[in-house]
Amino acid sequence: MDGSDALLVCDGVTKRFGSLAAVKDLSFTARRGEILGIGGPNGAGKTTLFDVLSGLNPATSGRVRLDGQEITRAAPEAICHAGLARTFQLNACFDSLTVRENVQVGALFGRAARGLPGLRPSPEAEEATEAALALVGLEGKAGLVAGALPVLDRKLLMLAGAMATRPKLLLMDEPVGGLTHAETDQMMAAVRRIKAQGVTIILIEHVMRFLVALSDRVMILHHGERIYEGPPAGLVADRTVVDVYLGEGASARLAALLRETAP
Ligand SMILES: Nc1ncnc2c1ncn2[C@@H]1O[C@H](COP(=O)(O)OP(=O)(O)OP(=O)(O)O)[C@@H](O)[C@H]1O
Numbered sequence: 001m002d003g004s005d006a007l008l009v010c011d012g013v014t015k016r017f018g019s020l021a022a023v024k025d026l027s028f029t030a031r032r033g034e035i036l037g038i039g040g041p042n043g044a045g046k047t048t049l050f051d052v053l054s055g056l057n058p059a060t061s062g063r064v065r066l067d068g069q070e071i072t073r074a075a076p077e078a079i080c081h082a083g084l085a086r087t088f089q090l091n092a093c094f095d096s097l098t099v100r101e102n103v104q105v106g107a108l109f110g111r112a113a114r115g116l117p118g119l120r121p122s123p124e125a126e127e128a129t130e131a132a133l134a135l136v137g138l139e140g141k142a143g144l145v146a147g148a149l150p151v152l153d154r155k156l157l158m159l160a161g162a163m164a165t166r167p168k169l170l171l172m173d174e175p176v177g178g179l180t181h182a183e184t185d186q187m188m189a190a191v192r193r194i195k196a197q198g199v200t201i202i203l204i205e206h207v208m209r210f211l212v213a214l215s216d217r218v219m220i221l222h223h224g225e226r227i228y229e230g231p232p233a234g235l236v237a238d239r240t241v242v243d244v245y246l247g248e249g250a251s252a253r254l255a256a257l258l259r260e261t262a263p
């Protein structure tokens with residue numbers, strides 16, 4: 001692939017926990033501006049891959065490059081400053097702070113140049129905060145205490161905090177787990193607005209309706225290895241994917257959905 005087309009390049013990445021290889025010799029690329037969807041059974045290594053990419057738990061071997069910069073062994077904050085932000089499978093926010101204050105944390109610390117500690121946020125950080133709140137649709141709730149928010153708003157808040165760091169690459173770990181159909185649609189709209197801004201997105205999700213609707217390409221992992229990479233429409237025709245992940249029922253429902261939404 002043309003190097004300039006690739007924003008993230010993962011080259012032979014392995015992550016071991018003792019004798020368990022949670023991610024095994026995995027190589028893939030995320031292209032600029034695309035949404036790459038990741039699926040696979042529980043324990044496949046999806047979140048572990050995000051932990052490797054974001055520096056929370058670095059790779060045992062292999063290389064990761066973001067926009068040409070080696071980030072394999074960089075600290076999480078350095079990786080964030082290099083342009084990678086993520087959300088978490090379990091909701092993480094500061095419950096006692098307001099919605100706006102939560103997003104300000106991302107705007108202040110997600111950028112290397114953050115001014116002097118203890119002083120008011122810079123105009124640039126204030127602007128990033130307001131832009132991120134508007135992007136996820138939380139501007140009307142900015143003064144509420146985060147701990148009182150319902151689950152969708154908490155997920156949107158985590159997303160706003162990540163976007164306030166102004167990333168090139170956004171990693172989202174199961175953004176719609178536990179949401180209703182209507183709430184899932186709201187999250188889908190937020191993801192589409194983020195993509196429209198030119199941000200590259202890697203999305204982990206078990207909710208296939210969401211994954212298939214948003215992803216330009218899909219990669220399915222199983223026991224830390226890739227068993228499928230290609231267009232979402234190809235999932236239901238792939239015997240291994242159906243056998244180890246989707247099952248016959250889900251596969252038939254997904255095939256029907258793909259027929260309904262086909263261009
Ligand atoms: N810190 C850790 N120490 C030891 N083993 C771990 C650790 N983190 C993950 N694992 C193991 O690595 C494997 C992959 O886990 P991971 O959380 O990446 O799966 P996943 O694909 O995200 O699953 P799910 O869909 O349930 O979120 C599992 O067997 C898990 O038990």
Ligand SMILES: [Mg+2]
Pocket residue numbers: 046047048089
């Ligand atoms: Mg996970």
